[in-house]
Amino acid sequence: MLGQLHDIDLQLLRIFVCVVECAGFSAAQGVLGITQSTISTQMSKLETRLGFVLCERGKGGFRLTPKGEEVLKATRKLFAAIESFKGEAQGMAGVLLGELHIGLSESLNNPVLQCVGQAVGHFRQRKQAVQMEMLSAAPPELERRLLQDQLHVAIGYFFSGNQPALDYLPLFHERQRLYCASGHALFKHPSPTLDDLARCDQVLHPYRIGNVQEPFRSPISSVRAEHVEASLAFILSGAHIGYLPEHIAAPWISSQRLHPLLPELLDFDVQFYLVQHRGRQTSDVQQAFVEDLLTAFTATLV
The missing domain is CATH 3.40.190.10 (Periplasmic binding protein-like II)
Known part of the structure; x- marks a missing residue:
């Protein structure tokens, strides 16, 4: 009985299909390129593997048994499935999935x-x-x-x-700048000093704690912000100063709502x-x- 399907079984099944399509061993030997006796031997091996007779051959000619007919149908389905798999596998070659x-x-x-x-x-x-x-x-x-x-x-x-x-x-790098907003005491200050900034309440960004690149940190900080938008909101209140990316502050600079503080000294790149x-x-x-x-x-x- 055929427990597992091996490469040799596929070879035997291909010989079987060729014999059926050629209607006998004699005609199949020209297609397969092997002798009639070799074909007979291979067919016997297949029948032994399956455990039953596939065809009748002799003076009465070549004819499939009922089980042979079913095996032929199953074999053609198997070969069609193999071809389908090969096509799909080849189609996946070089494809990112x-x-x-x-x-x-x-x-x-x-x-x-x-x-x-x-x-x-x-x-x-x-x-x-x-x-x-x-x-x-x-x-x-x-x-x-x-x-x-x-x-x-x-x-x-x-x-x-x-x-x-x-x-x-x-x-890449992103430029950060310290800002205050309209309403803040330093908004219109012509030349604030670091001492002036140290008296201001600065927005604290927790994730930047320990960032040695940040050139200024006020000793006063009563607000924290995880996100840039929250930092901006605190700064726009006029009660706090804080760092923002230049591109975030740009439209508020254009509308004269934000003002940079000592950019030459306190700017830094992230x-x-x-x-x-x-x-x-x-x-x-x-x-x-x-x-x-x-x-x-x-x-x-x-």
């Missing part, structure tokens, strides 16, 4: 978003069928999701080495990174997207 989860830091500048968009566009031009998801969150949340395998890549103002399990690749999990196997999908992402940033921002 799977999912890609991307995390972005909050309130990115338009040129940065343009780079991300270009990377997505280039990625979609590849031979792929990938389900993509993109979310925006604060850096600690992005790191948490990376560590829990909920994201494949993330872009944000992380502190390099903050999480040893993550790999931080420098991507390093943004492309972050991936160091210890996880990188998929072809992830590798391809990172390649497109780095190409887009190199062409646009560098």
